[in-house]
Amino acid sequence: MLASEVPLQLYRNKAEAVRPADDRTETIDGGAVDLLKIYKPLDVHCLGLAVIERKHRASWRWGLGPRTTLTFRLEDQQDVVLRLAFDSPFAGQTIQVRHNRALVATLTPGKAPAEVVIHGVGHNVLHLDYSHWDKPPKLFPNDSRPVAARFSRLALASADGGPLRFPTDSTVAFPYVGSPIENELLARREYAEGKTVLRSLPPVVTLGLTTRCNFQIPCVICDINTRPEEADSSIEAVTIEKAAPLISTAKRLLLHCGGEAMMSKYFDKVIELTSPETTVQFNTHGMLLTPKRADRLLAKGSAIVSFSLDAATPEIYRIMRPSGHFETLLDNIKYYTSKLKELGRPQSHTRINMTVCETNVKDVAAFIDLAHELGVDDVVFSHLNEGLEHVVETVDGGIWDYTKECQFADPERHDDLVLNAWQRAQRIGMPMVFVGPPFLGSRAGALKSIAAQMAAVPFHDRDEETWRSAHHKRYHPDLMPCFTPWQETVVQPTGDIRMCCFHDESKFTIGNIVQNDFLRLWNAEEMVTARRAFFGHGVAPRCHANPCQRCRH
Ligand SMILES: C[S@@+](CC[C@H](N)C(=O)[O-])C[C@H]1O[C@@H](n2cnc3c(N)ncnc32)[C@H](O)[C@@H]1O
Ligand code: SF4
Numbered sequence: 215m216l217a218s219e220v221p222l223q224l225y226r227n228k229a230e231a232v233r234p235a236d237d238r239t240e241t242i243d244g245g246a247v248d249l250l251k252i253y254k255p256l257d258v259h260c261l262g263l264a265v266i267e268r269k270h271r272a273s274w275r276w277g278l279g280p281r282t283t284l285t286f287r288l289e290d291q292q293d294v295v296l297r298l299a300f301d302s303p304f305a306g307q308t309i310q311v312r313h314n315r316a317l318v319a320t321l322t323p324g325k326a327p328a329e330v331v332i333h334g335v336g337h338n339v340l341h342l343d344y345s346h347w348d349k350p351p352k353l354f355p356n357d358s359r360p361v362a363a364r365f366s367r368l369a370l371a372s373a374d375g376g377p378l379r380f381p382t383d384s385t386v387a388f389p390y391v392g393s394p395i396e397n398e399l400l401a402r403r404e405y406a407e408g409k410t411v412l413r414s415l416p417p418v419v420t421l422g423l424t425t426r427c428n429f430q431i432p433c434v435i436c437d438i439n440t441r442p443e444e445a446d447s448s449i450e451a452v453t454i455e456k457a458a459p460l461i462s463t464a465k466r467l468l469l470h471c472g473g474e475a476m477m478s479k480y481f482d483k484v485i486e487l488t489s490p491e492t493t494v495q496f497n498t499h500g501m502l503l504t505p506k507r508a509d510r511l512l513a514k515g516s517a518i519v520s521f522s523l524d525a526a527t528p529e530i531y532r533i534m535r536p537s538g539h540f541e542t543l544l545d546n547i548k549y550y551t552s553k554l555k556e557l558g559r560p561q562s563h564t565r566i567n568m569t570v571c572e573t574n575v576k577d578v579a580a581f582i583d584l585a586h587e588l589g590v591d592d593v594v595f596s597h598l599n600e601g602l603e604h605v606v607e608t609v610d611g612g613i614w615d616y617t618k619e620c621q622f623a624d625p626e627r628h629d630d631l632v633l634n635a636w637q638r639a640q641r642i643g644m645p646m647v648f649v650g651p652p653f654l655g656s657r658a659g660a661l662k663s664i665a666a667q668m669a670a671v672p673f674h675d676r677d678e679e680t681w682r683s684a685h686h687k688r689y690h691p692d693l694m695p696c697f698t699p700w701q702e703t704v705v706q707p708t709g710d711i712r713m714c715c716f717h718d719e720s721k722f723t724i725g726n727i728v729q730n731d732f733l734r735l736w737n738a739e740e741m742v743t744a745r746r747a748f749f750g751h752g753v754a755p756r757c758h759a760n761p762c763q764r765c766r767h
């Protein structure tokens with residue numbers, strides 16, 4: 215639906231003034247500034263332009279009378295195209311477009327986008343002068359804004375199809391810092407100084423390579439069993455290219471995204487792009503971590519690899535992960551851990567994980583012994599995530615029912631088995647973590663202190679010790695402050711970015727790195743406003759809708 219098909223009444227839902235869900239249909243050249251995607255880009259100063267609004271699949275923003283002004287600097291002379299489409303509730307509306315005071319076009323409303331070419335110079339002021347706007351007696355008495363024209367398209371692009379050349383020395387076009395160590399120091403300094411517009415890149419980057427998996431029969435626990443194929447995506451070369459500065463500057467690069475990162479054809483390329491100081495982190499089914507690929511991964515830097523097994527025996531493994539091969543996986547892990555020991559990489563870490571359910575709970579103690587045999591650093595258990603309810607046939611002809619598997623017919627037996635695993639882990643000195651409450655039966659209260667010891671995450675950066683800012687009001691005295699708006703970004707395989715993986719992708723995507731330079735998105739109005747909210751209240755409104763584990767503690 216086009217904005218022009220939405221009745222010309224006013225909608226003001228500032229809370230939803232974010233990227234519309236379908237804006238990829240409005241893709242324009244890389245390096246362009248699309249004012250329907252970024253509310254306030256830093257390199258184009260906008261006056262007389264209301265927030266981005268949307269209804270259903272349409273998005274628009276109002277130009278406010280008497281004039282909308284777009285001001286920007288260019289490195290040198292460059293022909294710039296102003297693309298716009300608008301309608302207006304005022305009969306006879308015209309827009310006079312002036313560039314540095316000279317009249318360059320007079321436009322009337324229309325569905326088809328108009329293109330106005332201007333000869334850009336060092337300093338550019340574009341005026342859009344409206345002939346009519348809402349003034350007393352008001353056409354829209356309940357809206358104080360002097361609305362004039364409603365834009366369904368408003369963008370600036372280079373006439374030659376290349377990027378707009380904004381000056382690199384301006385306060386809005388920062389050079390990339392490069393080294394992960396220097397970048398993190400700068401990020402910490404900027405946070406300590408109370409900055410909300412940042413030169414530093416996020417030291418922690420989550421880069422989703424794919425939501426797909428090469429396992430023909432999905433693991434019984436996986437939501438791939440329920441997801442429609444068209445919901446999946448994999449990263450493309452152009453996205454990797456755009457993300458390259460982020461990858462090489464990241465101190466921690468998390469390749470989590472719901473699929474099997476190692477099946478992406480760009481996995482090796484991404485590893486190649488990392489710096490020696492980068493620690494790469496991902497979960498894997500491990501079948502693709504062949505000795506050759508392990509050597510490539512180890513040749514680069516440090517890695518935190520969590521192998522998902524969900525079983526300690528081949529029989530249970532076959533039920534839980536029917537497309538894997540238990541013996542090959544154990545060989546892959548053994549090769550990887552032994553090479554890692556040879557190389558002596560103190561920042562690297564290897565673990566095995568099990569998602570505990572009714573079918574595999576009997577394997578938990580044996581899982582500790584297996585970890586020891588494989589030479590990994592620790593074991594991570596968790597229960598099944600909430601929210602799924604699929605039923606699948608297993609390879610041994612049985613039925614695996616998500617709801618029943620979550621419930622545990624005998625919670626006391628479950629707790630005995632977990633306690634047994636804990637005692638074994640203590641005896642052999644194997645760190646054991648349980649994400650979420652480990653005990654489910656009547657003794658859960660009495661076992662609280664053991665549960666607390668299992669909750670301690672080994673090898674976790676205590677950022678609180680190094681990240682400090684007098685400007686940051688704490689959300690709660692007992693909670694660790696959250697540094698995410700200064701530290702992290704999440705890049706989906708589509709190139710969409712958001713601040714935090716706990717934020718709803720459909721609501722809180724900031725923009726797309728294929729369409730926009732990352733630094734412009736990183737310092738877009740939404741990000742700056744969120745950082746201000748963290749300084750003022752320790753959290754931003756977008757965090758409340760989906761509180762993170764950190765907030766729940
Ligand atoms: C979705 S997988 C993707 C990475 C990789 N393919 C793997 O299996 O490790 C990421 C992690 O989520 C776990 N997982 C998958 N489905 C789950 C569920 N329903 N509840 C809890 N954890 C789950 C997997 O065991 C794995 O450790
Ligand atoms: S290997 Fe990972 S992504 Fe693939 S089906 Fe299993 S849990 Fe899902």
Ligand code: SF4
Nearest residue numbers: 696698714716757762
């Ligand atoms: S959801 Fe939680 S982790 Fe994410 S930014 Fe908000 S407070 Fe931080």
